[in-house]
Each structure stands twice: as structure tokens, then as C-alpha cells.
Amino acid sequence: MTLETGININMSIIKKENPLIDISVQEPEWEVLKDIEAIIKLTVNKVMDHAILPNAVLNRDLEISMVLANDDLVQILNSEYREKDSPTNVLTFASLDDENIPDTGLLHLGDVILSYQTIEREAREQGKFLLDHIKHLTVHGVLHLLGYDHEDEDEANDMETLEIRILENIGVQNPYTEVDFG
Numbered sequence: 676m677t678l679e680t681g682i683n684i685n686m687s688i689i690k691k692e693n694p695l696i697d698i699s700v701q702e703p704e705w706e707v708l709k710d711i712e713a714i715i716k717l718t719v720n721k722v723m724d725h726a727i728l729p730n731a732v733l734n735r736d737l738e739i740s741m742v743l744a745n746d747d748l749v750q751i752l753n754s755e756y757r758e759k760d761s762p763t764n765v766l767t768f769a770s771l772d773d774e775n776i777p778d779t780g781l782l783h784l785g786d787v788i789l790s791y792q793t794i795e796r797e798a799r800e801q802g803k804f805l806l807d808h809i810k811h812l813t814v815h816g817v818l819h820l821l822g823y824d825h826e827d828e829d830e831a832n833d834m835e836t837l838e839i840r841i842l843e844n845i846g847v848q849n850p851y852t853e854v855d856f857g
Contacts, residue, residue, distance in 0.1 A: 693720045694737035694784065702745035704791045708806065715741050718810045718845060722817040725841045729822050731771060735782045739820060741813070742788040749790040764793045765812045767819040787816035803850065807842075811850045814841050 696719050698712050705711055719739060742748075746762035754760040756768070769785040770776065789812055798808040818834060825831035839849050 693723055694739045695781075696720075696739050696741060698741045698743065700743045701748060702743060702791045704745070704795075705743040708809075711743070711809075714806065714810065715743075715813055718813040719817050721841050721845050722814050722821075725844065726818060726821050726823070726837065729771060731776050732782060732784065732821070736780070738781055738783045739817065740783070740786040742786060744788050744790055746790050746792040749788060749793070752788065762790050762793050764797060765789050765816045767816045769820045769822070771820065771822050784820040787813065787820065789813070789816070807847045807850070810845060810847050811838065811842060814838050 696716050698715055700706060700712075708714075719741070723737075749766060750760065750762040752766055753763050756766075766788040767785060768788075770783055771785070776782070789809065794808055794812060795805060797803075798805045801808075815834075815838060818837065823830070823834045823837070825834050835851055839851065842848070842850065
């Protein structure tokens, strides 16, 4: 393919393969959301289409585990792994954080765990559509699996900008915009 600039691009290098997405529904309340698994898969694939991927994942078969959980499970995991004895909206466990990443074969990028009760409560309190909030937290979690972070202001700005762009592409408004109900 030749761009208008005359530069030849090998599209097989740029094409990003969509990962195998393993979804485990651990909380029955998730099932009231019509097509939630298809929505999650579409959202994950949009992240993969728009994110700059780290070298470790290029030209690899990839897998991501999504766990649709509840506050009880997330609180246990949050306490055990982050020493925070409370539920949270999303937890991620990224394999790219490990020192010994295999060079070949299927690469499990990690796990994204979403808590239904916390996400539903936050959406209600923040005046957001529930599915939009779920999509946002899915994007956020998958970006963490790919090495994105928000430990300092520059990282946070980069990650938020990418989140906004991905969400805009799937019809979700900027989740960082304050809504005034009064």
C-alpha cells in the first residue's frame, strides 16, 4: 500500500490481530445486560485497534481473560493483591509485568476483573449510562494489560486521551467530563 506521501507500508506489519477473549460470568446480575459478552468483546477489540502495542505482543497470538464479577470477589482480590480491603470497579493482572514473558506461542495478556455492583453504583451516582461506564472500565483495564498506566500526570494524560479516543469511536462520550445535575 502506498500512502499519499509515497511511503510504502506493509499492512501485514500494521494489522493488529484481535485477541482470544475468554469471558467468565461470576455474577448473575451481569446477565441482565443484553449482549454483554458481545459488547465486552467489541470494546476489547477496539482497544487493540487503537492502542500502540508493546513489542512483546507484536505478531503474537494473544488472549485476554475478562471476569464479570461482584463486589465480594473483587474485595477479596483487592485485599490480597493490593492490600486494600474494599471493592473497586476494575482490577487488572497484567502478564507483561512479569519478567519472563515467553517469546513464542499464545501470550495471555492477563485478566481484567469488573465488579458489577460498584460499576452500577458509580454509573448511577455519576449520571452515566451503565453500559458506557462498563465500556470505559473495559478500555481502562485492557490498556493496563498493554502497559499503559496513570502513576504520574503525563502517563495519566496519555492514557485518558487514548481512552477518550477509543470510547468516542464506539459512541461513548468523554467519561472525564463533569456532569452538573444541579
